[in-house]
Amino acid sequence: MFEGIFNHSIIKRAQKEKLIKIKFINLRDFGIGTHRTVDDRPYGGGTGMILRVDVVDKAVQSAKEDDMSGKVVLLDPKGKTYNQKTAENFSKLTHLILICGHYEGYDERIRNFVDEEISVGDYVLSGGEIPAMLIVDSVARLIPDVLKKQNATSLESFSKIGSTRILEYPQYTRPGVYKGKKVPEILLSGDLKKIEEYRLDKAVAITKKRRKDLLKSG
Template identity: 45%
Template sequence: MKIDIVTIFPDMLKACLDESIIRRAVGINLVEINIVDLRDYSVLKHRKVDDTPYGGGAGMLMQFPPFYHAIKALKQENSTVIITSPRGQVFNQETAERYAKLDHLIILAGHYEGIDERVYNFIDEEVSMGDFVLTGGELPAMMITDAVVRLLDNVIKKESHENDSFSMGLLEHPHYTKPAVYEGFEVPEVLRTGNHQEIAKWRRYEALKQTYMKRPDLLEKAELSKSDLKMIEEIKKAVDEK
């Protein structure tokens, strides 16, 4: 897979790409990630990429020509072009999984007060991180890249991301590691028994419990078995009794 990130702050992204799982994935050629400086496509002196809006108003807008030339230079037949924007569809795990199947993803990081509307003629999707506004699209671009890269084959173990929160439609169950007891705080006994059937049952119950307590809206869309529904009733009863 190839990911191109178009930004006016390339140094802001380089630090993130040179760490952890993304660095390893790039190092073993599982993904190619390029940071593209939008200023390289400026048609003005001093590599300027912004100007005042027609009709007046506060702030500066990013110009159309730099994006036009950048997209023209980067886009191929198999490319998908997205832009980080507060007016886009909210990014989620399903979107990350869909992007991970692409051959080439181009991410345009917006900035300033906004972007010349003509740019959107060349955009396939607008993506938002939620109902809030950031100073620029660099952080969302990195979040998208991180979420996508970890799903690529051989980047991390498949079972690691298949059981992630949201991947299975629920929040993830709690995790514990050694020591088993510390300052009176203990790891649940079931996890120390070695009984994998009981451990799987406990983890499913706890995943349902976490979801019911923190994100009950997810239960409405999750695929639930009769056993799940029974556990949810037990969870509801236990919560009501507290």
């Protein structure tokens, strides 16, 4: 599942240029018994299967072999909601370990050896694989030289301007006129200073209209 996503475009190039390194650890390599079992039925009854604490612990310790300072993150709907600020913090780390559950969930004791619990939103997925892909992509693009254009992320949505965060300004391309709708004249003027001011003004305005909460955040 992961190889298909990470072997394309920006993430593929970043790995090739050794700007990032992505390693996959299969929990079954640490599974119990002949069948390499990684989960079991919940004590007290209930539906679904629960990831075993001993299996996950061994897998995490294996991931830490090269760098014991690795930050361990559990992907779970009960965790703190992931946002751009968290992505920025993660991008400054040298080693990030993401634990992906599947189906029903984790043995509660797994939380005893993680550093942080992260949710990607108020909804439930069948596994943590997609959230892990989301986090890797959002973190990788913040690492220096991964995006080739300088300041490529400076005015994207959720970028930090001063003490607040804003949504991205509206963008346009050809044709200049479509069904009576024109590209704003300022963007055709060639005046880079005025264009920059226009874009910032528009970014602030759209943030005020759609996400006032961002203007209060850091």
